[in-house]
Amino acid sequence: MRTSGAGPLLTALSLGAAAAAALAFTGVVGPPRTATTAATATTSTTTSKPSVHRPLDPAAVDDSLRYLVQTFGVDRAEALRRLELQQDAVRLDAVLREKASAAYGGMWVDHDAGGVLVVAATGQAGVEPHLDLLPSRQHVRVQPVARSLADLTAVRDRIAAKVGTGPEAAHLPAISEPENRVVLWARTWVANRITPLSARAQLAENARQAVAAEGEAAVARNLPEPRTSAQLSAGPTACGPLACAAPMRGGMRLDIRRDNGTRGGCTSGFNLRSTGGQHDGRAWVLTAGHCTVGKTNNRPVQHNGAEVLQQHGIEENSYPYDYAALPYAGDAATAWLESAPRRNLVLGSKEEPITGTHALTDIKAGWVVCAAGSASSAADFPDSVDSGAGAGYSPGTRCGRVLSTDVGINTDICARAGDSGGPLFNQADHTALGILEGSQQARTGACQPDERNNYVPISTVLGELDARGQGSTFAVITAPNG
Template sequence: MRRSRLRHLGLAGLLVLGGLTAAGTLPASAADASSTSSSASSDREPASAGLLDAMQRDFGLSRAEAEDRLAAERDATGLEPVARRAAGTAFGGSWFDADAGELTVALTSDAAPSTVQAVRATGAQVRTVEHSARQLDAAKARVDRLDAPAGVSSWRVDHSANTVVVDVVKSERADNDVQNFLERAREAGPVTVRSVPSAPRTFAAGTVGGDPYYTGNVRCSIGFSVHGGFVTAGHCGRAGAGVSGWDRSYIGTFQGSSFPDNDYAWVSVGSGWWTVPVVLGWGTVSDQLVRGSNVAPVGASICRSGSTTHWHCGTVLAHNETVNYSDGSVVHQLTKTSVCAEPGDSGGSFISGDQAQGVTSGGWGNCSSGGETWFQPVNEILNRYGLTLHTA
């Protein structure tokens, strides 16, 4: 799960609004994303403590063993191009042998003794193989031209096995289309088939309410998923602006945006991202499903999810309020709440039960001393752009 990463991003970008009067409120806007990055140190250690800790945890190494392995990998990385040149046309591939801590270079059986000696002189270990790297690459290129059915998950050159390995989903191994693909793949060259438990998927994320997104150096929060994208605050970006997600991968583009007078926008998504009818609970509560957008009355409880201060609740204080922000921006038809917010929470989700209410616009105060926050009603945004809320 990525929530610990999100929590870090949110808190690192935190800015305090401070206590302001109602007439001097500010858009919750935006935290400057540049505040989440730190300057690199010129005298940085070769390996960070975090990297060494991760290697100890994931590889079962001691700290000294982790340091030794990193040093051996650095040596192998520098050695590989030298050994490759020494191997010439007999080169069958190379790989780092973690157990031995050395680079291994494959050479075809017809390699001249002088070639073998030259490769060993570089410090690499030598293994004799049947097929050259060039032959394996050509075989894979031929497989690339085949149309693969869904049951075939991937294929690649494996130099240590001296073959092209084709991964097939175990449950689809007997499928006729899979068998036809494998038959044609074997005609392309040396192929080994491996079973895998499931098909691969991308690890880009769904657009989840409360998650952070970035426009340039500005961080805001996703409001609600709609079919084709998500809605958020207008002051977070103008139409045509590109948007990246919590992991800094590209999400999509602002398709419409209005601020001031209104404070709403919608972003189209693509590039492996998809819409999800969920609002983050940030571990305070379970993540909340969105089932509709019925308007909560004044006095009803309401909660907000945002990428800076996460999950907070309060009550609806007023509908259709006109707000005059301290920068002179006037926004109409906002709903007032007793929920706190801070910079970076802008655009995030207001939800009552399982009903979407709106996207965070701005407010006064903070989540330490309290305050009030306004949101742009979600139904107005849906009607303005002809969008359909993604519901469970």
């Protein structure tokens, strides 16, 4: 059941039948929005062999390394190798898409098999020459598949043309790279709003025929509706999720007034800037749409008692189109962003600069990623408003794996009520990936094994904002003075 401003736990989307069979990866949006995600091979100055390798500073990715060490029992050197392989694979993916498109079927990182990169291909000869771009070829495995990624993209596009796409579509197609097929995800909670019943039945029949026309290349599955929640706490820290000064950062509390006079809220995701059109030069804060949709009191959104944002902006609540771009209230943009340096931060165990974004098509199963949130309990933070997180859960940053992608990003990162809208980011290359949506779990308190949550892709949000922005183009702020 969805909530707006209060409700059950906000954590993660169940992987469902798809992930029980395999890790599912999809691409439903375009290429990366910034240069930081472009992958190009470079030529070494000391050898003719090209390389995509870029070493990482261990201190800059400490949270991600700690996750790998604790989860897989490896030492920090092995954890660093795996994280560097993940980042090298981002660049390799772009090379294979360009130079081996007839054979390349996608890729993912398999940590359970020892931290190997699995490259899917219709024929090994088509991709093999490019695998030497990696310095650790011994950690790459080629898996034979029937269809290339280009073939799957064509299948997805044909299905989308028949069933539609967007916030009001009852069915959304997505590529599953590990399964080497397209999954048509049925959003029954959206279909149930469609009247008359005959129209709903016709949409279902169109979807059935669209999948059947593709044979073994496509399959239909139900997408469970995420459980969402929007409640927050406040706290005494000098600069943390519960109380901080300018600039606004991803991971900070957003306290939102309900129509009954109480306050609940969510977590800030990323600072945005719009250029051109109706909103040229305007600054926004991104959070989850279910935090604000349906409220009518129009009272400003607060952080630690200070009025920061308008309650409404450009918003939608129809996962994976669950977002709210909220403009700053009155003169708050000057106080909370424009007058402050380092406007591209998210909170973590240290402040993380965001310097780019990744499209959903870039994000692979097995990636190690991190998330920030502001959920807490009055039992642990007695001076705060209880968010419903439960005793034993503290706000802050946690890291984990991308388990799969469908129309969203599914992870094993722990989250609780009050973390809604918080940022998902790649610590290794400082890129924005998505914002927290919800889960099929109903957990409170300390993190437990087998946590599952899901994120709305940042590329899905930006595409929707561009379409609705009255001629304006939206982007995550990726520079200190952006």
